[in-house]
Amino acid sequence: MSRLTMVTVWKYSCVIICACFLHSSCLQDPDEPSLWGKKVDFLLTQCRFWQLSPALLIPELEEFTLCVDLRSKISTKDWTVFMYKRHGDSQPELGLSGMRDMLRVWLFGTEWPTNVTLSEDNWHSICMVWSGRLHLYVNGVEAPGTYMLESSRGTTRRLAPNGTLSLGTSHGFTNGDMVPEDGTSFLGSVSVFRMWGHEIDPQHLSAFRCAEGNIIRWNALDWDTKECHGVSDPSLPCGDTSPVTPPVIMSSTNRQERQSTEDVSSLPPSVPVSTHMTLTSSVGRESDSFFRVSLNVTISDIPLDPQDTVQTWLTETLEEHQMTVLNLKVTSPRRQEWMNLEVGEFSQPSSHSCTFQVQVTAHSDFTESEMLLRYLLEQEYGRRSLRAEPKSIQIALIEPGTCPERRQQTRHGFYIWLQTAAQKTATLPCECDPDKAATRLCALDAISERAKWSPADLRSCPLIAIPDLESIYISPENSMDVVEIIANLTRAQTSLSPPDLIILITKLEEIVAVAVVTPPLGSAIINIISSIMASDSDLSAVTNNILNITDNIGNSMIYSGEQYDVITPSLAVSLLNVNSSRFQGLSFGVSSILQDSGPEIFLNQEPFQTTVAFIYLPQAVGQYFPESTGIPSRVQFHFYVISDLFTDKWSQMELNTYVVSASVTNATIKDLKHPIFVTLQHHKATQVDAVLVMPYHFLFIG
Known part of the structure; x- marks a missing residue:
């Protein structure tokens, strides 16, 4: 046919x-x-x-x-x-x-x-x-x-x-x-x-x-x-x-x-994966077939759980014929509609609608499989006085396809899951312990009815360590996976050794350089930086690297709308897309610092009495924005709660304020005629006025 x-x-x-x-x-x-x-x-x-x-x-x-x-x-x-x-x-x-x-x-x-x-x-x-x-x-x-x-x-x-x-x-x-x-x-x-x-x-x-x-x-x-x-x-x-x-x-x-008889196996085996791939992994009619089934069942006995009753019926009826029920959903009437609450019995036989998929592992013709499936469903199930209503049975063939090849970087190592047929399980040796195995099911999705990878089962595989990150190649596809690995590796670290710190920061730099920086990716990296800053690690060797990472994230992050903020306990970043022709000046401030959630920021408001940091860019800064290209100019503000990042461990002096910075993407500001106002609250009281009016060139960070 x-x-x-x-x-x-x-x-x-x-x-x-x-x-x-x-x-x-x-x-x-x-x-x-x-x-x-x-x-x-x-x-x-x-x-x-x-x-x-x-x-x-x-x-x-x-x-x-x-x-x-x-x-x-x-x-x-x-x-x-x-x-x-x-x-x-x-x-x-x-x-x-x-x-x-x-x-x-x-x-x-x-x-x-x-x-x-x-x-x-x-x-x-x-x-x-x-x-x-x-x-x-x-x-x-x-x-x-x-x-x-x-x-x-x-x-x-x-x-x-x-x-x-x-x-x-x-x-x-x-x-x-x-x-x-x-x-x-x-x-x-x-x-x-x-x-x-x-x-x-x-x-x-x-x-x-x-x-x-x-x-x-x-x-x-x-x-x-x-x-x-x-x-x-x-x-x-x-x-x-x-x-x-x-x-x-x-x-x-x-x-x-x-074309139908050509032997593709005659192709040279040395062809690289990136330029040649043969679709194997249980594709074809010799593999399993799948059907979508919907029906109504009538139950005369009292079921404690209709879902469990229907599941038992389907399993016992179909299993011996190499048919497996998947994604069963039973919709029942409200309980008072089919139960006599006074005597605890049915007022009449209850009808329940069911939808599910069936996997047929017997290699028979599609039509034969459908006919057998329909015949089995029409038989009365005596144990629970359950029977499907024959006229309600609807069966349709499903072609779920396959789960495509996936490369997955995890806390347990790197895995290449080859193309796999629906409802088949792929198995790979653990990267860090080949005697143990990682598995991943290519499941039939209940809604789309397409083959879809389930989460990999890596419980038997050992975790990788920070030195193992050096061997991971960064690509746009695995960037978020590697960031999640780094977040897990740093979450419980109270102090990082200098070699481990260099590895982590270097890997974050690689990610920012090659990845498309989306809000989830950029926020995750900034949270990692915050955790590293809050640790007892010596950051003096990587201070400039950290500043460059946060600055590059702010420059390249792609987000919708005019503003995007990332607030962490150690660091706050505020990004604003501005129209250079309508720029009237811009201010950024931190009103307070909460112990658990971090800084509370505000924009375009006068500083409060409790303000710990404030910076104002005058309207004249707008003339240095890049010429209009259809892409908005971007201003980014950074506020660092932990000032140890800027402390010289060999110096006798102590930094007595927080650190705030402002920058404009792709702009060089020079010979500014109007001052940039910066207000910083001292950690310890001094006799020097905390409000400073300074020219633009007083301080550049980054």
Whole structure:
């Protein structure tokens, strides 16, 4: 049945393709709002992203070709040209992204870096072709190491249908709605984004260079532009004319047979993981099958717990036939509706609705498994006078996919969890003790009905120590994991040795240098710095490193809104995005210091009598802000509760105030005509007035 369906779909798609090539009006209706000759400029203020029109549904595709022209103006740490996801899934089904000038590809939930670098301010044509293998073409040339992903022998991977696609940024989901992800914007222009429902081989790819797609077109009808209109540009690679008519490409039965019988194991075993991966790990019909089941059951006896009663019935009924019940949910009527409270008996048989999934490990035909499952559920269960209502039984096949390969840095070591089939458990030896094992279940998620990694069970594996951090390679993907490890390692430390302190600070510097600093990541690092400052460690050797880390976090953190604060017992950081043209001055102060929660800060208020630190930047500082680039200028204030960080252990002098600082991102302030006011309260009373008016150059920290 599945073979016949595949052939029928292919023949149908061929008819459509041939018809459109013979009649060019199929490709371009004169009345349709064509975007040919136009680009979308994501540097414009109103242009954050485009979204595929909700009216356009991408079908399930066994093969496809996707091409897009792009020009990057500013290479950021993390950027996304487009991302296509199953609705509700966090992992992309298909996507094109990058880190700085390095291109990365997403397919079937897994990301592969490439060796392709894209120069700024130049147009590049990128094409992705999938037909059992993924090929990547850049400017018409196949990129090195293109065979990054292959179907396992005897299986076919298909692009998931009816997903959501964002152009210019990645996206996630909140309450079922698609929302763009901060920190993933593509700062440049995109044009002629198209998709075809078939493979275009290298010999014909150039002929499709400026041809219209048949799944996704470069046409306003296919896009929700979010009030960001296409911009005409006659210098585009395809010019400002209508799309060309490409040659007819017919499917070859011989090609299909060759691809279905090709022995991928003949590929050289020395191909690097980053450029080649074979999908194995229990993928294919020889593996388990899954079904979604919903039904109503009637219980005549008195169940103490309907959930337990139904679970027992299903287990005893299905288990001997190699069927396992997963994610059972029983919804019962309110107790007074089916119990006679006076005599403690049922007033009538109670009906309960049930939903669950079934894993079938017997390697039988899907139809046979469904028929057997239905037959078993319809039988009366005598022990509890329980029976399913036959007309209520609904059974549907589920295709949960697999859990993709995951690299996980933990307190117990580094682990690479290979691609694993749903409801299978991956096992690896502990990094610090190979005689013991770490396990991780690839579970069937109850809501999405997709394969999803459960938390790894690492209880048998020893913890790593601070010296082990030196061997950890930092990447954007594992940065948060390493930060959590460092937080756990430092949480109980009252004093750190100089070698351990150097290792920790060096690793934090590496993280800030390579990671996209999100609020959770930046806050976690600042909390670690606070813990280190509160310890009895000698910080003299790393003072400048700590100041640089906090300053770089403030400069690079990506957050929404105008202000973001991080308050810890030892340190407070306040970040403000300001408009240079409307800057009227800015003040920052600390009204008090609470023992448990840290400093209480305030902005743009006069100092109180109890204020322990206050700093005011006059309006004249605004003239030194970077020229307007569409990106707000940023001012950051730091307040250090523990002044030991600034104490010279060889000096006889004692610092008698807290430390406060202010800085402006990417600005050099000199020859300031107006003073910066700083108020500092002394720890110990002195006869010197605590309020000091000083010129801008009196003190620079960092």
